[in-house]
Amino acid sequence: xAKVLMKGNEAMALAAIKGGCDAFYGYPITPQNELPEYLSxxxxxxxxxxxxxxxxxxxxxxxxxxxxxxARVLTSSSSPGIALKQEGISYLTGAELPAVIxxxxxxxxxxxxxxxxxxxxKQITRGGGNGDYYLxxxxxxxxxxxxxxxxxxxxxxxxxxxxxxxxxxxxxGHMMEPVDFEQEIPKWDLKEKTWAADGMRGKRDKNxxxxxxxxxxxxxxxxxxxxxxYNEMKEKxxxxxxxxxxxxxxxxxxxxSTARIARSAVEMLEEEGINCGIIRPITIYPFPxxxxxxxxxxxxxxxxVEMSTGQMIEDVKIVNEGKLPVHFYGRVGGIxxxxxxxxxxxxxIVGEK
Amino acid sequence: xxxTKTVYKKSPGLSDFPLSYCPGCTHGVIHKLVAxxxxxxxxxxxxxGIGSVGCSALNYDFFSFDMFQAAHGRAPAVAxxxxxxxxxxxxxxxxxDGDLASIGIAEAIHAAHRGENITIVFVNNAIYGMTGxxxxxxxxxxxxxxxxxxxxxxxxxxxxxRIAEMMATIPGATYVERVSVHDPKHVNKAKKALKKAFEIQxxxxxxxxxxxxxxxxxNWGMTPKEAIDWAVDNMIPYYPLGVYKDKTKEDNA
Ligand SMILES: Cc1ncc(C[n+]2csc(CCOP(=O)(O)OP(=O)(O)O)c2C)c(N)n1
Ligand code: SF4
Numbered sequence: 001x002a003k004v005l006m007k008g009n010e011a012m013a014l015a016a017i018k019g020g021c022d023a024f025y026g027y028p029i030t031p032q033n034e035l036p037e038y039l040s041x042x043x044x045x046x047x048x049x050x051x052x053x054x055x056x057x058x059x060x061x062x063x064x065x066x067x068x069x070x071a072r073v074l075t076s077s078s079s080p081g082i083a084l085k086q087e088g089i090s091y092l093t094g095a096e097l098p099a100v101i102x103x104x105x106x107x108x109x110x111x112x113x114x115x116x117x118x119x120x121x122k123q124i125t126r127g128g129g130n131g132d133y134y135l136x137x138x139x140x141x142x143x144x145x146x147x148x149x150x151x152x153x154x155x156x157x158x159x160x161x162x163x164x165x166x167x168x169x170x171x172x173g174h175m176m177e178p179v180d181f182e183q184e185i186p187k188w189d190l191k192e193k194t195w196a197a198d199g200m201r202g203k204r205d206k207n208x209x210x211x212x213x214x215x216x217x218x219x220x221x222x223x224x225x226x227x228x229x230y231n232e233m234k235e236k237x238x239x240x241x242x243x244x245x246x247x248x249x250x251x252x253x254x255x256x257s258t259a260r261i262a263r264s265a266v267e268m269l270e271e272e273g274i275n276c277g278i279i280r281p282i283t284i285y286p287f288p289x290x291x292x293x294x295x296x297x298x299x300x301x302x303x304x305v306e307m308s309t310g311q312m313i314e315d316v317k318i319v320n321e322g323k324l325p326v327h328f329y330g331r332v333g334g335i336x337x338x339x340x341x342x343x344x345x346x347x348x349i350v351g352e353k
Numbered sequence: 354x355x356x357t358k359t360v361y362k363k364s365p366g367l368s369d370f371p372l373s374y375c376p377g378c379t380h381g382v383i384h385k386l387v388a389x390x391x392x393x394x395x396x397x398x399x400x401x402g403i404g405s406v407g408c409s410a411l412n413y414d415f416f417s418f419d420m421f422q423a424a425h426g427r428a429p430a431v432a433x434x435x436x437x438x439x440x441x442x443x444x445x446x447x448x449x450d451g452d453l454a455s456i457g458i459a460e461a462i463h464a465a466h467r468g469e470n471i472t473i474v475f476v477n478n479a480i481y482g483m484t485g486x487x488x489x490x491x492x493x494x495x496x497x498x499x500x501x502x503x504x505x506x507x508x509x510x511x512x513x514x515r516i517a518e519m520m521a522t523i524p525g526a527t528y529v530e531r532v533s534v535h536d537p538k539h540v541n542k543a544k545k546a547l548k549k550a551f552e553i554q555x556x557x558x559x560x561x562x563x564x565x566x567x568x569x570x571x572n573w574g575m576t577p578k579e580a581i582d583w584a585v586d587n588m589i590p591y592y593p594l595g596v597y598k599d600k601t602k603e604d605n606a
Contacts, residue, residue, distance in 0.1 A: 023438050049437045054463035061427035065434025068421055091424050197419035198439045199399035208413045210422040
């Protein structure tokens with residue numbers, strides 16, 4: 001199919017429809033409003049459900065209800081709204097319900113600002129709600145990648161019976177880019193949702209959607225069952241991209257919009273004769289540790305670039321195991337780092353040698 | 354051989370799981386009514402109950418049909434999510450007064466406000482049972498609880514919330530009634546009210562809420578008999594029984 005030029009938030013909304021989303025529940029918040037606005041019109045046209053909830057707390061619990069009934073469900077929000085959804089997200093994981101959550105990140109803490117940010121990294125990858133759980137979390141760098149991953153995310157959520165988080169920022173939400181909605185996406189082996197609680201209909205025994213296990217042994221068993229899923233994500237479903245790593249002297253580690261800016265920095269550095277590569281995590285949970293096994297011996301330093309004061313850097317340090325010096329460059333408050341700033345930081349590190 | 358006649362049997366809407374409620378607690382009676390109404394309306398096979406957080410949190414074991422366990426106060430949102438994608442299910446929430454009138458009041462109001470085609474079974478026992486007897490928004494003035502040891506003082510904690518009256522003011526609500534289960538006559542009346550609420554849902558006529566005056570002998574510090582008397586003498590005067598809203602009548606008028 002021909003490419004169409006669309007605004008990020010709307011393209012992500014259409015991708016959800018293409019991914020077979022049956023229902024959307026959400027509450028307005030900048031910078032993601034065009035996404036529910038688009039769905040308010042187009043879900044209905046397609047005979048699907050759209051409800052503007054009274055709060056993010058209600059939205060995520062509506063997701064719990066619809067997902068428990070076997071539907072493919074989406075909610076979207078931005079950082080403070082995601083914070084409010086954390087209780088419900090914890091329940092979704094506990095009750096093993098699939099759902100897709102799009103987070104168009106903005107700056108914090110508190111009401112923060114409405115400009116792009118990546119300061120939800122910990123909120124996304126460290127749980128955020130109570131208990132031992134994780135979300136399969138994807139951080140696209142372009143609209144095309146966002147569209148493909150969102151289409152696929154409904155399958156991923158169903159496969160794991162676990163929520164999937166799509167982590168983008170206001171840059172991706174608001175940029176215009178040509179996108180092809182019909183690109184092939186990976187296939188997942190999905191089973192029928194025999195666990196769904198939407199009426200027995202004389203066909204089966206009763207189903208229960210629940211995260212309560214009062215018996216400690218039952219709860220421990222349940223936690224280990226969940227852990228098996230997270231381990232499978234870690235072992236088999238890490239995603240990342242290595243850019244220009246072959247002869248690199250230094251590697252930038254960056255995800256989402258920041259990785260995209262790093263690409264420009266790498267080109268500028270090349271003109272100045274500096275070999276710089278990029279390790280781009282596509283899954284931020286599971287963190288792509290395997291990418292670090294592939295770092296060539298030419299690389300002497302790692303530079304983590306984030307739109308935060310340094311959150312992903314903790315994961316980089318964990319997988320690096322003290323092997324290479326880990327440097328950091330970040331901008332916060334909604335300020336997007338310029339490629340020149342990254343170039344200067346790289347030159348500063350390389351020049352010290 | 355003497356002939357036997359069945360005069361009473363357990364509703365097929367209930368499972369064989371033993372109830373976990375304290376002796377004399379009226380939660381059990383209310384479960385029985387829910388099960389009987391859904392059975393009589395012949396909808397058990399497409400019913401889904403949304404349990405909440407409170408003493409009834411384990412009721413996914415007590416009913417014989419599909420159940421959800423919802424986060425504290427969020428059952429009406431869970432019910433909304435489910436009902437919208439599966440409109441041919443019969444969906445009800447089962448919520449205590451801490452769950453609905455306190456932490457979950459927004460979800461209850463907005464489910465009514467949107468006119469969701471669901472039924473709320475609201476159990477008002479004027480206290481937080483599960484957590485050991487703290488003050489609820491529905492605790493009566495002067496009533497002693499573990500967090501109002503000198504009795505509820507309205508200067509400090511406000512006056513008890515009348516949920517049925519409040520929900521009846523919401524334009525989206527179709528049917529709101531307050532009932533009690535303190536004696537057989539009132540149990541029968543309560544069953545009629547609940548059945549009407551489920552019928553309204555079955556006919557796609559929208560949102561219904563039935564408030565049940567219920568007892569908590571354990572946390573009230575009373576025997577079951579004293580608790581029943583206390584509900585009749587103290588709760589019903591402040592929480593009068595009756596129909597607070599019936600849009601099915603208004604629509605016909
Ligand atoms: C978010 C959250 N806050 C608090 C609790 C603790 N909690 C469990 S039950 C309950 C009160 C239940 O009281 P009520 O709804 O009146 O039901 P009852 O037990 O009286 O039937 C509370 C506060 C919880 N489980 N979750
Ligand atoms: S604590 Fe109160 S409400 Fe809970 S089961 Fe016992 S009597 Fe019933």
